[in-house]
Amino acid sequence: MKNCRIGVYICMCGTNIAKIVDVEAVARFASELPDVVLARSYKYMCSNPGQEMISQDIKENKLNRIVVAACSPNMHERTFRNALRSAGLNQYLFEMANIREQCSWVHTDTKEATEKAKALVYAAVCRVKLHEELESMSVDMCPNVLVIGGGIAGMTAALEVADAGNIVYLVEKDDHLGGNLARVDLTAPYLYSARDLLTERITRTNNNKKIHVHMGSKVTELTGFIGNFKAKISSLNGKPSDINKPVEVEIGNVVVCTGYKEFDASRIVHYGYGKLPNVITSFELEKMIRAGRIETKEGKIPRYVALIHCVGSRSQEFHPYCSRVCCMTALKYAHEIKSANPESYISDIYIDMHAFGKGHEDFYRRSSEAKTLFLMYEKGDRPVIHKASPKDDCEMLIEVNEKLSGEVIEIPADLVILMVGMEAREDSHEIARIVNISQDKEGWFIESHPKLEPVATTTDGIFIAGTCVAPKDIPDSVAQARAAAARILARIAKEKIEVDALYSEVNENLCSGCRLCNQLCPYSAIEFLEEKKQSHIISALCKGCGVCVAACPSSAIKGRHFTDQQVLAQVDGLFGIG
Amino acid sequence: MSVRVNPMFIDDLDSFGAEDVQLCYQCGDCSTVCPHADEVYKFPRKSMRLLQMGLEQKLETTLEPWLCYYCGQCSEQCPREADPGETMMSLRRWLISRYDFTGIARKFFKSRITEIIAIITVAVLTGTFLLFYGFSGGSIRIYDGEGAFLPSTFIHRFDLTVGAILALFLVINAIHMWYLVMIKGTPFKVPWWLYLKELYQLPWHFFTQKRYSECERKREHKFYMPWMIHLGLMLGYVIMLVLVMVFIELLQSGPKVLWQVHIFGYLATIGLVVGTIYFIRSRFKKHYIQYKKSHGTDWVFVVLLFIIVITGIAQHIFHRTGLLEVANITYVVHLMSVVPWLLRMPFSKWAHLVYRPLAMYLAAIRRDALTMQVSVLNSYPVVVK
Numbered sequence: 001m002k003n004c005r006i007g008v009y010i011c012m013c014g015t016n017i018a019k020i021v022d023v024e025a026v027a028r029f030a031s032e033l034p035d036v037v038l039a040r041s042y043k044y045m046c047s048n049p050g051q052e053m054i055s056q057d058i059k060e061n062k063l064n065r066i067v068v069a070a071c072s073p074n075m076h077e078r079t080f081r082n083a084l085r086s087a088g089l090n091q092y093l094f095e096m097a098n099i100r101e102q103c104s105w106v107h108t109d110t111k112e113a114t115e116k117a118k119a120l121v122y123a124a125v126c127r128v129k130l131h132e133e134l135e136s137m138s139v140d141m142c143p144n145v146l147v148i149g150g151g152i153a154g155m156t157a158a159l160e161v162a163d164a165g166n167i168v169y170l171v172e173k174d175d176h177l178g179g180n181l182a183r184v185d186l187t188a189p190y191l192y193s194a195r196d197l198l199t200e201r202i203t204r205t206n207n208n209k210k211i212h213v214h215m216g217s218k219v220t221e222l223t224g225f226i227g228n229f230k231a232k233i234s235s236l237n238g239k240p241s242d243i244n245k246p247v248e249v250e251i252g253n254v255v256v257c258t259g260y261k262e263f264d265a266s267r268i269v270h271y272g273y274g275k276l277p278n279v280i281t282s283f284e285l286e287k288m289i290r291a292g293r294i295e296t297k298e299g300k301i302p303r304y305v306a307l308i309h310c311v312g313s314r315s316q317e318f319h320p321y322c323s324r325v326c327c328m329t330a331l332k333y334a335h336e337i338k339s340a341n342p343e344s345y346i347s348d349i350y351i352d353m354h355a356f357g358k359g360h361e362d363f364y365r366r367s368s369e370a371k372t373l374f375l376m377y378e379k380g381d382r383p384v385i386h387k388a389s390p391k392d393d394c395e396m397l398i399e400v401n402e403k404l405s406g407e408v409i410e411i412p413a414d415l416v417i418l419m420v421g422m423e424a425r426e427d428s429h430e431i432a433r434i435v436n437i438s439q440d441k442e443g444w445f446i447e448s449h450p451k452l453e454p455v456a457t458t459t460d461g462i463f464i465a466g467t468c469v470a471p472k473d474i475p476d477s478v479a480q481a482r483a484a485a486a487r488i489l490a491r492i493a494k495e496k497i498e499v500d501a502l503y504s505e506v507n508e509n510l511c512s513g514c515r516l517c518n519q520l521c522p523y524s525a526i527e528f529l530e531e532k533k534q535s536h537i538i539s540a541l542c543k544g545c546g547v548c549v550a551a552c553p554s555s556a557i558k559g560r561h562f563t564d565q566q567v568l569a570q571v572d573g574l575f576g577i578g
Numbered sequence: 579m580s581v582r583v584n585p586m587f588i589d590d591l592d593s594f595g596a597e598d599v600q601l602c603y604q605c606g607d608c609s610t611v612c613p614h615a616d617e618v619y620k621f622p623r624k625s626m627r628l629l630q631m632g633l634e635q636k637l638e639t640t641l642e643p644w645l646c647y648y649c650g651q652c653s654e655q656c657p658r659e660a661d662p663g664e665t666m667m668s669l670r671r672w673l674i675s676r677y678d679f680t681g682i683a684r685k686f687f688k689s690r691i692t693e694i695i696a697i698i699t700v701a702v703l704t705g706t707f708l709l710f711y712g713f714s715g716g717s718i719r720i721y722d723g724e725g726a727f728l729p730s731t732f733i734h735r736f737d738l739t740v741g742a743i744l745a746l747f748l749v750i751n752a753i754h755m756w757y758l759v760m761i762k763g764t765p766f767k768v769p770w771w772l773y774l775k776e777l778y779q780l781p782w783h784f785f786t787q788k789r790y791s792e793c794e795r796k797r798e799h800k801f802y803m804p805w806m807i808h809l810g811l812m813l814g815y816v817i818m819l820v821l822v823m824v825f826i827e828l829l830q831s832g833p834k835v836l837w838q839v840h841i842f843g844y845l846a847t848i849g850l851v852v853g854t855i856y857f858i859r860s861r862f863k864k865h866y867i868q869y870k871k872s873h874g875t876d877w878v879f880v881v882l883l884f885i886i887v888i889t890g891i892a893q894h895i896f897h898r899t900g901l902l903e904v905a906n907i908t909y910v911v912h913l914m915s916v917v918p919w920l921l922r923m924p925f926s927k928w929a930h931l932v933y934r935p936l937a938m939y940l941a942a943i944r945r946d947a948l949t950m951q952v953s954v955l956n957s958y959p960v961v962v963k
Contacts, residue, residue: 304585345585353603365658371600373585373630399580404604405627407636408580 004035004129007063008121009054011045011070013100020104022114026069029118033125037061046076054080055087064089065131067124069097069117090133092501092561097124119574126573130566134501139540141227142252143492144169148219148431151179152474153466153481154257155201160485162210166492169249170205171214171233177202179259180467185289186336187474188328189363197474220246222435225525225540226461227252227497253461253488256445257481258431260422260467263312263319270382271308271418278302278395279385279416281311282329294340294415296395302344302414304394305337308383309350313421315379319442323421323471327354330419331367338370347373347411349383349400357473375411376403385416422471435462436524444470455484459523460541463487502544502561504537510556511535517548517557587632593688594675595873596668602626602660608652613792618945619645622652622662625669638676639763641944643669644930644937649793650867664871671873674929677751677758683925690874693922697878700918708910718903722830727906730830736913740920741823747924748932755933759940768947776942784935787812804866811853812931815883817846850887854880875926882922885915 008030012018023041030039038061042050045068057063066089068080073096081091097120107113143166147158150172158168176182177198184194205211214233221232231254232246265273265281273279277297280288288294296302307330313323327350334346348367353374355364368374377383383400394412402409424443432439437457438446445464448456455463465480466472472480491497503525513533518526525541526548528534537548537557549559588600602623609615609623621642628636646666653663675684686693712718712727720726760768783789791805821829821843828839858880860869889912896905923929 347583347585365601368601368603368658371585371588373583373588374603375583375631376604397582402631405624405631405633407628407631407633409631409633410580410582412583412585 004065005061005063006033006036006065006067006125006128007054007057007061008033008036008039008067008125009045009050009069010039010041010099010117010121011050011068012041012043013071013104014043017070017100017104020107020110020113021099021117022110023117025114026099026117026121030067030121030125033122035065035129036125037063045070046079051079051083051086054083058084058087058089064093065128066094067097067121067128068094069099069121069124071100072096072098072102090135092134093128093131095124095128095131097121119576122576123570123573127566127570130563130569131561134560136501137499137539138496139225139227139499141491141495141497142229142250143167144249144251145488146171146219146222146229146231146249146251146254147257148254148435149179149257149259149466149468150174150177150205150213150215151257151259151466151477152181152198152201153259153477154179154255155205156478156481157255157257157465157485158211159201159204159208160482161488162208164489164492166210166489168211169214169231169233169251170211171217171219173216173218173236175216175237177205177213177215180262181474183283183286185286186332188325188332189357189359191332191335214247219431219434222254225538226499227491228540229254229461253463253491254435255463255465255481255484255488256431256435256437256468257464257466257477258425258428258468260471261425263323263420263423265311265418265420267318268311268382270384271311271416272385273418276385276387276396276416278414279418281418281420282326282333283420285333285417289336289340294337296415300414301341302337302395304345304347304412304414306347306349306398306411306413306416307333307419308398308416309348309419311418311420312423314351319421319423321442321471322354324354324356325471325473326419326421328357328360328363328473330417331363331372333417334367334370334372338372345373345412347375347398347413349375349377349398349411351377351379357475375400375409377401378403383411385413388412422467424468428468431468435459437462437464444468455480455487458543499540500544502559503539503542504544504546504549504557504559505539506535506537507556507558508532508534510554511552512554512556514553516551516553520547520551522547581633581635584632584634587634588630591629591668591672594668594671595871596629596665597871598659598661599626599629599665599668600660601658602630602656602662602665603658605657607655607657608662611651611655612646613649613651614645614647614789618948619941621646622666626660626662626665629665629669636763637669638673639758641759641937641941642666643673644934645789645941646670647787647790647793648868651793653867661871663868667868667873670930670933671875671927673755674925674927674933677755677929677933678747678925679750679754680747680925683929686922686925687873687875690878693875693878697882697918697922700921701914704917705910705914708913712906712910718906721897721902721905728909730827733830734826737822737826740917741819744920744923748929751924751929752932752936755936756940759937760944764944764947766947766951768943769950772943772946776939776946779939779942780935782935783938784931785813789938807853807856810849811857814846814849814853817842818850821846847887847891850883851891854884854887858884873927878922879919879926879928882915882919886912886919889915 010023010027012023027039027041030036044050054066066084070076077096081094084094085091099117099120103113103117145161145166145168147154147168147170150170155177158170162168181194181198187194216237217233217235219231220234223230229251231249231251234246262283265271271279309326309330312318330348334348337344337346353364355361377400381401383398386397388394388397395414396416398411398413400409428443429439436459440446445468447454447469448458455465457464463484465484466477511534515528517535518528523541523543525538526535527538529536544559546559546562549557604623604627606623609620615621619642625642643666648663648667650663653661656662671687675687716725716727718727722730787809790808825839828836861872864870889908893905893908893912896908
């Protein structure tokens with residue numbers, strides 16, 4: 001408080017702020033506030049000259065607190081903090097007043113907007129006086145990595161990390177590697193063999209000395225925080241004693257690649273799956289293709305084959321999302337069935353043809369050229385499969401209200417393939433709980449930012465990749481796995497990791513050990529010290545959200561940089577009381 | 579009522595010329611650019627879809643292919659290169675084979691060899707018959723009158739016989755078309771007086787081909803060129819047909835002939851020469867999209883017509899210059915090409931001479947009946963439960 005020398009900077013943001021807010025008036029107002037040494041307005045504070053102006057003023061005028069009234073702190077708080085740091089001032093002795101998003105952009109009256117801007121600046125000035133110098137913490141980064149799931153994404157991430165010289169613990173629930181891809185014959189649209197893709201990965205994974213593969217196992221416990229996790233890996237095979245004893249490993253980062261499971265087609269009664277013998281799922285067809293013979297249950301070569309899309313996907317009753325891979329897979333089947341038996345006729349019954357990726361549109365066109373009959377049905381109006389009468393030349397008849405022609409039609413079929421969609425694994429919530437990440441309402445793991453942080457989660461050090469995040473194809477899964485590996489390798493290379501100084505602390509003298517906060521913490525950052533009977537916040541895990549601060553009945557928890565005093569001073573300032 | 583999809587139908591249509599229809603993904607661009615498509619007749623998109631699904635029962639009762647004059651704009655616009663214009667053309671060929679009760683048309687469209695063999699057979703039979711007749715009663719040196727090689731009275735009877743056979747096939751097929759469209763394919767009631775009300779459509783479309791001139795692409799040409807030439811060619815052979823069927827005795831009687839008949843004869847010849855050369859040239863050069871793909875039967879039509887025109891002119895010149903033997907022989911060759919060409923008509927694309935005006939007539943009747951139906955329905959109060 002004493003010897004506060006505050007510099008206030010009002011940004012015009014070109015005309016974004018200046019055309020509504022009288023920035024000169026705000027600067028004049030600020031310059032007259034107590035402890036404010038200088039107040040300036042400038043066209044673009046975030047520009048290099050703007051930042052240099054701050055550094056310069058800090059040095060020349062011995063400023064020790066800075067307030068910038070500009071855009072949202074989400075946008076440029078980091079920029080100005082760097083400016084403070086470069087002038088040798090602790091970066092936390094800074095406060096931003098948002099006079100763009102919260103003022104000039106949302107108001108039309110110049111006079112009132114200017115008054116509001118003054119209030120916001122005054123609040124920031126009141127708050128910044130109470131700011132303390134904070135230092136961010138740095139912790140060691142353990143270079144070992146845990147990968148959960150041995151599918152294409154898991155193996156790719158493991159190989160990427162291990163090739164850089166780090167130890168990887170790869171945990172696979174099944175007794176073989178490959179995941180769902182191991183059940184597939186060819187891949188769309190280039191018709192590469194899935195087996196070829198996998199064999200190379202599996203051999204490399206098994207031969208890599210840095211990768212410890214734990215087959216038939218699962219992770220049962222994960223404790224600690226980024227750089228310093230401890231995981232327990234237990235064998236699932238019911239063998240006694242020593243083998244069943246969980247292995248404890250130390251790791252710095254985790255990649256979750258637990259994949260998907262296919263939709264259970266018998267849930268849609270229209271299709272008679274399980275009742276009609278020649279209605280099969282896409283994975284059952286894959287099995288036939290890999291066995292080398294596409295045939296009906298009676299052992300005949302089917303003359304009429306129908307593919308039904310969106311089984312379980314894009315419907316309000318089952319899953320509202322698109323499973324992304326089924327359209328191209330269906331075209332792949334059309335190709336494979338036609339190659340196996342050129343005399344066959346293929347009907348492709350779809351809602352919309354999603355040919356979104358590289359080479360996909362071409363693949364669709366080729367399928368059209370091969371005379372696949374494409375038939376469109378309305379989303380809510382599913383086809384119905386009937387058994388044909390003996391005088392028909394086919395096994396089944398599919399009744400569809402065909403959207404493009406407006407006709408109600410019957411399609412002959414000897415074999416019907418249901419393109420079952422992807423859904424989250426039933427044990428995904430268990431994994432989410434163990435590694436402390438969130439799931440959406442469909443059970444998919446949530447990324448920390450859908451656009452800019454697609455593989456990170458809100459828990460530092462836990463990454464997600466592949467189809468456990470959302471339905472996706474092989475290239476996308478591989479790309480995510482490599483992205484997660486790249487993020488981890490960059491952190492390992494740094495050896496230490498900096499943890500934000502904005503965490504909460506428990507005042508041991510005040511904590512009564514009620515454990516209220518332990519349950520509330522969304523990041524599982526609060527542990528209970530049994531011997532002291534007190535709660536303790538692991539600063540590396542804490543995000544400074546403030547839930548515990550608000551909840552603590554003894555006011556024993558202090559949110560650093562968000563102390564009661566600071567927040568109240570800001571509120572007072574806003575109403576001109578300070 | 580649901581209709582059964584026939585996935586094999588699209589293979590069958592291949593030989594009628596619809597080779598790219600499977601590429602269509604129903605964006606509807608074709609119907610948007612088509613100057614003739616409207617709310618009632620949504621071609622080419624709808625027809626393409628019915629074809630893909632093989633809904634023969636729906637296709638055989640549709641008039642839509644006849645409402646298209648193949649300007650080719652849809653094929654240029656098509657993002658999938660599915661060639662809707664050519665598909666409509668192929669459907670017209672298929673419909674001709676469908677209306678034809680004998681099944682000959684289908685054989686001709688499916689196999690060019692069959693068609694050529696049939697033409698040669700008819701030509702040889704005609705030639706043999708004419709030569710036999712000529713040599714048995716007349717002299718090769720006499721062109722007309724007493725002792726003529728092929729006397730005009732005989733030719734008149736011969737022409738009328740051929741014409742009667744042609745008319746028989748055409749009338750039966752036209753009735754079949756009417757049955758398919760108006761009885762089988764019209765689920766609503768059509769009052770009889772509408773047939774009288776719209777009767778003018780028949781001569782109007784036959785003689786003006788107005789809708790052909792309305793095709794955007796055709797309008798871009800100087801003087802509506804393709805329309806004019808098509809009309810000229812058609813009027814040419816219609817006039818010629820009337821001349822040979824009715825006035826053959828005047829025509830053959832040489833310089834004593836009425837000048838009016840002469841004028842018509844020469845005008846018709848100009849129409850035929852210009853038209854034939856124009857269409858042969860276009861099919862060779864392929865400079866407009868509608869001439870890009872020529873079905874075998876298209877070539878047979880123009881080439882045969884070209885031979886007819888050439889031999890007809892030659893015979894006329896030989897006659898007038900006194901080379902009577904050559905004139906008589908050329909006459910036989912001329913008739914050897916005319917007879918198969920005429921008899922082929924009900925089984926080939928040329929039948930559109932009849933089907934197209936008939937289709938316009940029936941389309942107008944159906945549209946009237948539908949409008950009446952809708953207005954009747956609208957006059958009832960809607961009961962909401």
